[in-house]
Amino acid sequence: xxxxxxxxxxxxxxxxxxxxxxxxxxxxxxxxxxxxxxxxxxxxxxxxxxxxxxxxxxxxxxxxxxxxxxxxxxxxxxxxxxxxxxxxxxxxxxxxxxxxxxxxxxxxxxxxxxxxxxxxxxxxxxxxxxxxxxxxxxxxxx
Numbered sequence: 001x002x003x004x005x006x007x008x009x010x011x012x013x014x015x016x017x018x019x020x021x022x023x024x025x026x027x028x029x030x031x032x033x034x035x036x037x038x039x040x041x042x043x044x045x046x047x048x049x050x051x052x053x054x055x056x057x058x059x060x061x062x063x064x065x066x067x068x069x070x071x072x073x074x075x076x077x078x079x080x081x082x083x084x085x086x087x088x089x090x091x092x093x094x095x096x097x098x099x100x101x102x103x104x105x106x107x108x109x110x111x112x113x114x115x116x117x118x119x120x121x122x123x124x125x126x127x128x129x130x131x132x133x134x135x136x137x138x139x140x141x142x
Contacts, residue, residue, distance in 0.1 A: 002135045010074050010142045011035065011042065011066060015099065018065040019044065019131075021055040028063075029055065033131075035066065036098035041132055042076075043095050048084065048127035056080045056131065064133065066140075074140035076133065083130040089123040091130045 003011070019033040031052055033044045046053050056062065064076040083091055093116060096107050106113040114122060 003138060006142070007074060007138050010072075012037065014066050014068055014074070014142075016067060017044075018067070019052065020063040020065065021052050022059050022061060023055060024058070030065075033064075034099055035064070036095055038091075038094050038098050042078075042135065043083075043091075043098075043133070044131045045092060045095055046082075046129055046131055048129060053082065053129070056082060062131075062133070068142075072140070072142040074138060074142050076135050077137040078133040078135050081132045081134070083132055088129045089120040092123040092128045093119055095130060 015035050017033050017035050018030045020028050020030045023029045029052070033046075035042060035044050037043070060080045062078050062080045064078060066074045066076065093107070096109075096119070097103060100107055106115050107119050108114075109119065109122060
């Protein structure tokens with residue numbers, strides 16, 4: 001990954017981002033996402049039925065705009081690999097453990113606490129998958 005030590009530190013402390021993909025019309029499309037590192041890789045969560053997933057299957061280029069509550073930011077130009085398949089619920093469990101800072105125990109999901117079995121089942125039912133980002137370039141003021 002092409003991240004400096006200061007970039008890594010920023011990303012560990014700031015997990016909110018705008019995920020910008022390219023629409024079929026060539027226009028940039030932005031949505032808010034959460035990010036976390038899992039085994040040294042930068043991940044986010046999505047679903048099979050999301051429009052952004054369709055766009056990323058067509059064109060894996062993506063820009064992440066990671067921000068704080070003031071004026072600092074870090075922009076990441078990336079390529080996305082979609083991690084889908086039978087291991088997606090387990091990957092989702094690992095991602096949300098990292099995002100919630102809970103190495104064990106139940107995880108929060110839409111106002112509920114789910115044990116691991118229920119969490120995996122919910123991820124499978126929702127068609128959850130993982131976006132893995134390969135960073136090519138960074139810039140910003142942080």
